[in-house]
Amino acid sequence: MYQGRSFKNSPLALAICAALLSQTAIADDHSDAHETVVVTGNPLATTDVSIDASQLEERQANDLNDIFRTDPEVAVGGGSGVSQKIYVRGLENTLLNVSIDGAVQSGNIYHHQGSLSIEPDILQQVEVIAGAGRATDGAGALGGAIRFETKDAEDMLMPGERFGGSVKAGYYSNTEGYKTTVSGYGLITDNVSALATLSYSDLDDYEDGDGEKQDHTGAENKVGYLKVVGNITDSQKLSLSYDSREDEAYRYHRPQWLRARKTAQSIRKWIVKPSPQSMS
Template sequence: MFSKSKGLLLLTTAFCAGTASAQDADSLFLGTLRIEGAAAQSLLGNTQITEEEIESRNPATVKDVFAGESSVAVSGGAAMAQKVMVNGIEESLLSVTIDGARQNKGAFHHTGNVLLDPSLLKSVEVSEGLAPADAGPGGLGGVLAYTTKDARDLLEPGDNFGGLATVTGGSNGSGLRGTATLFGAQGGFEWLLSTTHQDGDEYKDGDGDTIDGTAAE
């Protein structure tokens, strides 16, 4: 003898087991699907220059950051005057952001939009042509989204203070370039200070001709 509640439980269990067996018998394996986000974004004209790629290029200027990117060209001789173009469209006509902050053209019409040490860049996202809707206004021609490193990206595990100093030089106009960076973190607060100074002469082209306006100061 068993109660009605036990009989109902037994019938429910038998029904579930029968349903599972029927689903197993009707199942069909369609093969393994692999979705590659980077390849799909590249097809749409959206690419990302990663931190590893930036470090391998060891950039001294913005032009070095985009080395090897076929859709991106950088004009201008001096580092301060370099302007980025995506598929021939100059950056003042693009949506340019640094850590999400919109850059409205340059401080002066002969300067570029990114007046920072490129070694402090963590990544750069490039959208060619019509940008995604979440890129914000002004992205009809494309998007350049720069992301910089914060203090925790530069600190060694367990440290709360650090610094970096670099000196580079060249024989063709670039002169000497020095960079000093201090950074720290305590609790939820982070800070980073960086300064760059460069002095040089006007450089010469492959024919030995001096290019006016390329001296760095």
């Protein structure tokens, strides 16, 4: 047998219920009175340093050091081209994910030499992601990533043009050398383009800041570059590139080090000999 039980009404409970009901009624009455608020925001930046073709042209970049000349987070060590290495916040490029047109540059000939060699004239854009590697930076990006993007024929053509070419020549007073570059580019079809570049440079040994010539830093370089791009859709394309470089010169076994005689002279400058008075 069920025995009913009576409850006493609490004044505090009745007051809370009344307040909740009144708030719900007010919200229902004014639910359509406010305008829709849309909150937007920019995504987090994925690039710390971005260098485009116009900046490279203004800097008259000739090597890796010229490419990153104005970027404090990126440093290039080594005077000659064969010994240049990239450092991002003090970490060498072997600890970075370095790619050219998406192809990872992970090998090197000899650990005392630089592992990256690229012609600044063919670069369309350079992106540097500094700091701890993100998941989207690829394998080996312990200190960040560097992405080089080369030019297409369409980047070289003016609006309405289908074929074009350029010839460049330069002289370097420090090395008493010169460099010439010949390029040809054009549209093979409406969706297929090609770019070909040949470059030759002959440079003598350079002089450092003290006016001393650094032996075996000159070089004779021959560079050939070919790139074919096919546009599949408006947002997809297929590219095939070939890069050839010949470097002919006499080098030190460890080109990033000073030669032994010069190193000994530098050490002697820092040796302080005690005077006879201090010895007595």
